[in-house]
Amino acid sequence: xxxxxxxxxxxxxxxxxxxxxxxxxxxxxxxxxxxxxxxxxxxxxxxxxxxxxxxxxx
Amino acid sequence: xxxxxxxxxxxxxxxxxxxxxxxxxxxxxxxxxxxxxxxxxxxxxxxxxxxxxxxxxxxxxxxxxxxxxxxxxxxxxxxxxxxxxxxxxxxxxxxxxxxxxxxxxxxxxxxxxxxxxxxxxxxxxxxxxxxxxxxxxxxxxxxxxxxxxxxxxxxxxxxxxxxxxxxxxxxxxxxxxxxxxxxxxxxxxxxxxxxxxxxxxxxxxxxxxxxxxxxxxxxxxxxxxxxxxxxxxxxxxxxxxxxxxxxxxxxxxxxxxxxxxxxxxxxxxxxxxxxxxxxxxxxxxxxxxxxxxxxxxxxxxxxxxxxxxxxxxxxxxxxxxxxxxxxxxxxxxxxxxxxxxxxxxxxxxxxxxxxxxxxxxxxxxxxxxxxxxxxxxxxxxxxxxxxxxxxxxxxxxxxxxxxxxxxxxxxxxxxxxxxxxxxxxxxxxxxxxxxxxxxxxxxxxxxxxxxxxxxxxxxxxxxxxxxxxxxxxxxxxxxxxxxxxxxxxxxxxxxxxxxxxxxxxxxxxxxxxxxxxxxxxxxxxxxxxxxxxxxxxxxxxxxxxxxxxxxxxxxxxxxxxxxxxxxxxxxxxx
Numbered sequence: 001x002x003x004x005x006x007x008x009x010x011x012x013x014x015x016x017x018x019x020x021x022x023x024x025x026x027x028x029x030x031x032x033x034x035x036x037x038x039x040x041x042x043x044x045x046x047x048x049x050x051x052x053x054x055x056x057x058x
Numbered sequence: 059x060x061x062x063x064x065x066x067x068x069x070x071x072x073x074x075x076x077x078x079x080x081x082x083x084x085x086x087x088x089x090x091x092x093x094x095x096x097x098x099x100x101x102x103x104x105x106x107x108x109x110x111x112x113x114x115x116x117x118x119x120x121x122x123x124x125x126x127x128x129x130x131x132x133x134x135x136x137x138x139x140x141x142x143x144x145x146x147x148x149x150x151x152x153x154x155x156x157x158x159x160x161x162x163x164x165x166x167x168x169x170x171x172x173x174x175x176x177x178x179x180x181x182x183x184x185x186x187x188x189x190x191x192x193x194x195x196x197x198x199x200x201x202x203x204x205x206x207x208x209x210x211x212x213x214x215x216x217x218x219x220x221x222x223x224x225x226x227x228x229x230x231x232x233x234x235x236x237x238x239x240x241x242x243x244x245x246x247x248x249x250x251x252x253x254x255x256x257x258x259x260x261x262x263x264x265x266x267x268x269x270x271x272x273x274x275x276x277x278x279x280x281x282x283x284x285x286x287x288x289x290x291x292x293x294x295x296x297x298x299x300x301x302x303x304x305x306x307x308x309x310x311x312x313x314x315x316x317x318x319x320x321x322x323x324x325x326x327x328x329x330x331x332x333x334x335x336x337x338x339x340x341x342x343x344x345x346x347x348x349x350x351x352x353x354x355x356x357x358x359x360x361x362x363x364x365x366x367x368x369x370x371x372x373x374x375x376x377x378x379x380x381x382x383x384x385x386x387x388x389x390x391x392x393x394x395x396x397x398x399x400x401x402x403x404x405x406x407x408x409x410x411x412x413x414x415x416x417x418x419x420x421x422x423x424x425x426x427x428x429x430x431x432x433x434x435x436x437x438x439x440x441x442x443x444x445x446x447x448x449x450x451x452x453x454x455x456x457x458x459x460x461x462x463x464x465x466x467x468x469x470x471x472x473x474x475x476x477x478x479x480x481x482x483x484x485x486x487x488x489x490x491x492x493x494x495x496x497x498x499x500x501x502x503x504x505x506x507x508x509x510x511x512x513x514x515x516x517x518x519x520x521x522x523x524x525x526x527x528x529x530x531x532x533x534x535x536x537x538x539x540x541x542x543x544x545x546x547x548x549x550x551x552x553x554x555x556x557x558x559x560x561x562x563x564x565x566x567x568x569x570x571x572x573x574x575x576x577x578x579x580x581x582x583x584x585x586x587x588x589x590x591x592x593x594x595x596x597x598x599x600x601x602x603x604x605x606x607x608x609x610x611x612x613x614x615x616x617x618x619x620x621x622x623x624x625x626x627x628x629x630x631x632x
Contacts, residue, residue: 024329025242027230027251030336034255038293038340042361043263046289046344049353053285 062160062239071162075473077573078316083156085166087474089173093149094471095562096177097142098555101460103184104137105551108544112499116541117518117534124516128195131514133187135196139295139455140215141180143302146463147253148172148222153470154250154308155226159243161233164225172225175218183211195514197291200271200282209272216268216294220261226254245325245332246315249308252332253301259340260297267291285352296343299455304335306417306462310380313414316469317405320383323600328379334372342366345433349442355435362433370430377422377610381415382603389599397602409482413465413489420493421458424500427614428453437621440628443514446507449540453500456547461493464554471558472572477565479572484553492550498543502536508624509533 023029066072072081110130113121122130156163163169186192192204230251233239243251267290273279311328314320322328344361347353381401388400405411428450432438441447472479479485511518511533518537520527598604 020330021242021326024248024326024333027227030251030333031227031255031258034252034336035259037337038259038297038343041365042341042343043290043293045357046347046353047286049357050283050285050289053352 062158062244066160067236067238068162072160075476075573076570078473080157080473081160082153082474083162085169086152086156086163089152089163089166089169090149090470090474091562092173093145093152094467094558096173097146097149098467098558098562100137100141100145100180101551102555104134104142105548105555107131107134107137109548110134112541112544112548114516115518115537116545117537119541120517125190125193127516128193129187129190132193132195133184136180136183136187136212138460139196140212140298141176141184143455143459143463144215144219144298145173145176145180147301147305148176148219150305150309150466150470151222151226151250151253153474154246154305154312155229155254156233158247159233159239161229161236161238164228164232168221169225172218172221175221176215177218179211179214179216179218181211183208183215186211197295198271199291200274200284200287203275206272206275209268209275213265213268213272216261216264220257223254223257223261226250242329245322245328246308246312248329249304249311249332252336253304253308255336256297256301256304256340260294260301263290263293263297267294285350288347288350289353292343292346293340296346297340299451299459300335300339300342302455302459303339304332306421306459307332307376307380309462309466310376310414310418311383313410313465313469314380314384314387317408317411317414318384318387320387323379323382323386327375331372331375331379334368334375338365338368338372342369342429342433345429345438348433348435348438358435363435366433367430370426373422373426374607374611377418377426378603378607380418381606382600385600385603397605400602407486409485409489410465410468412486413461413468413493416489416493417458417461417465420461420497420500421454422610423613424497424504425450425453425455425458427610427617428500428504430614431618431621434618434621436625437618440621440625441504441507443512444507445511445513445537445540446504447513449500449503449507452496452503456496457493457500460551461489461496464489464492464551467554467558469573471561472565475562475565476567476569476572477561478568479557480560480565481553481557485557488550488553488557490550491553492547495543495545495547495550499540499547500543502540502543506533506536506540509536511537 017025066081071084073084073087074081107130110122111127111134113119114127114130152163152169155161183192186205186208189205192198192208194202194204194208198204230243230247242248267287270279271282271287274282311322341361342365344353344358345366348358348362384404385400388404393400393403404415428446432441432446432450468479468485471477507513509530509532511529518529518533
């Protein structure tokens with residue numbers, strides 16, 4: 001098989017792909033959401049809460 | 059499902075294993091070898107340091123003076139929790155992102171650069187710890203301050219470990235462009251994609267907190283807020299261990315395919331479980347901060363008692379589909395008698411299987427259940443900063459991840475070296491001894507934690523303390539059993555190290571037959587690794603696995619509510 005030869009079509013190529021499957025097959029979307037989710041829900045939220053703790057007066 | 063190109067695009071870049079039919083990218087084979095060799099050396103160093111820690115916390119032995127104890131404890135944490143698991147992980151990540159899809163690794167030279175960065179960083183940090191210049195323990199909480207070179211070593215290691223995550227993404231792009239596969243990628247490759255994404259979050263968080271701390275150690279920044287440090291540090295440190303979990307579960311699926319020709323019961327459901335990990339596992343980092351001031355109950359509870367339970371759901375899915383896939387394969391082979399003939403007649407004398415299945419059981423019953431329980435805000439108060447905490451994470455990192463890595467080594471090292479496994483007798487014993495030893499340590503350590511034995515204190519007799527406290531004889535006895543378990547587990551690790559180092563450095567090279575006998579002929583193994591098809595099950599075909607999962611679930615529920623009973627006993631309201 002040469003570099004330019006295309007992968008042969010199969011019956012599965014004609015099957016409809018569900019939305020969930022398309023989502024799972026999209027590394028870019030997984031990357032974005034996988035970084036955004038803990039960054040917002042854990043890190044940013046936690047840091048904002050700590051920064052709002054008033055400093056003790058000396 | 060994945061469709062893998064049957065014919066290699068660039069066959070000169072691959073070697074085909076005669077035992078399995080798998081095509082291995084040549085640069086990947088070398089990278090796997092060097093990463094496993096280095097990681098095992100780190101495990102050896104970490105194990106020796108851990109032995110010193112165990113023999114000191116064994117009350118009757120109490121080996122090391124306090125200064126050396128904390129040096130050993132810091133070194134053990136860094137060598138095992140960072141260097142061993144992550145160097146090993148990077149090596150096998152290269153395998154998982156290439157072999158199942160017949161892909162070539164993107165930019166192997168950058169992979170080597172990453173290796174050297176990790177090695178140099180690990181060496182610098184370890185030397186500083188051993189010189190007594192960085193006795194800050196694994197968490198390195200300010201205001202404890204280490205020598206700047208320690209932080210520099212950690213930063214170099216983190217950068218080195220971040221690069222492979224991008225190489226995984228780049229390799230997927232390259233594979234897509236070269237059309238080595240189409241459709242969904244195989245589950246094992248999907249697992250390593252999730253690992254890579256978590257790795258990017260993890261090591262970036264590491265940079266966010268370690269670079270300012272490094273500047274602080276040099277006096278260039280006046281102050282590091284301890285609470286801010288703790289919040290961001292655990293985004294790094296907790297997630298480093300979640301990366302391990304994703305990879306060791308990828309290993310479970312792989313070894314089930316290799317040993318039994320098993321496919322996941324439903325690949326889409328297993329994929330969903332990995333995605334649940336991606337979104338929710340890191341949020342469990344809050345369980346390190348449940349007793350800390352400065353953050354709201356809402357933040358803590360949302361992340362640990364709601365979001366992180368989605369990750370628990372993911373674990374429960376894997377806990378059913380991995381043994382379920384094996385059971386289905388075994389039953390189709392005729393092992394249909396009763397609930398557990400498929401398991402009874404599994405190859406328990408093969409260290410690849412025994413290590414893998416012990417990892418699955420011990421991780422679920424010890425590491426998983428204790429982790430879920432201590433992530434509850436109220437229950438956490440009963441075990442916070444006690445010996446329960448290291449017992450828990452030995453249940454995850456030692457009996458879960460390390461045991462899976464040990465089992466996987468016995469398969470992948472002969473695969474990439476074509477060398478027959480050296481000292482197979484030691485290998486057979488290693489998984490049992492390590493699993494049962496570390497399992498004992500974890501179980502008894504949790505019991506000691508319930509009795510209030512502190513997590514990090516060098517001496518639980520509190521000799522010379524201004525405010526003395528006497529632990530009961532029961533606490534001393536339980537700590538003794540726990541540490542005996544740790545020492546026994548150490549022997550298991552030593553047997554593994556001897557076997558794998560001997561294989562890597564001097565094993566007998568064989569043209570064929572380097573790998574143990576497989577359940578499936580060559581070629582079929584490759585086909586299994588390349589992914590499943592549609593759901594394999596029809597109705598209740600895996601009753602044994604379902605019973606195992608129900609036992610786990612009932613145990614979890616009983617244990618969880620027993621902790622509430624325990625909480626009520628500690629702080630009675632009158």
